[in-house]
Amino acid sequence: MEPIIEEMLMANPEGIAHRLRLTYTRSNFLLNPLRIAEYHGITVKAADFHKGDIKGIIKKDDSCIFLNDRDSLNQKRFSLAHELGHYFLHFPQSDAFICTQAFFEVNGIHDLNDDEKVRAIVELYANRFAMALLLPFDEVYREWHLADTIEHMADRFGVPVQIVSHRVCEMRNLGFSL
């Protein structure tokens, strides 16, 4: 594996996201990823991508993130957190990422060739970062016992329902009693 890829994979998405939450949320339950982007001089714009199922793009040269204008607010919030994941985890090793729906659904790396595997792992890390930023373990655990449906949890956290389901599954695998 190329050294640059190894470097990318040494990053700790949960740890970095946790530190950012401590810096930006203080007493607020709901973190606004726009504030993090603004603080780091990243411009966030909505764009009509026309072709393909693109959710978000981040470009290092212009310090810009583009989000799919057709997506729901909650999806845009998650897409923004995902692109920030690339910013904090995968720059300066790469100059740009174009992220499609398929990358947001990466769960494993079986049956992929080496190039696809590297890209899939990078996307997994960006997703893990986004979930850690918007759905921290302790808050999800608390809400799970307060909210009556997963849809209410999704509203509360401001993310798509499938992202909450994914996080809950991940936490169960880690031994949380949910």
Ligand SMILES: [Zn+2]
């Ligand atoms: Zn991505």
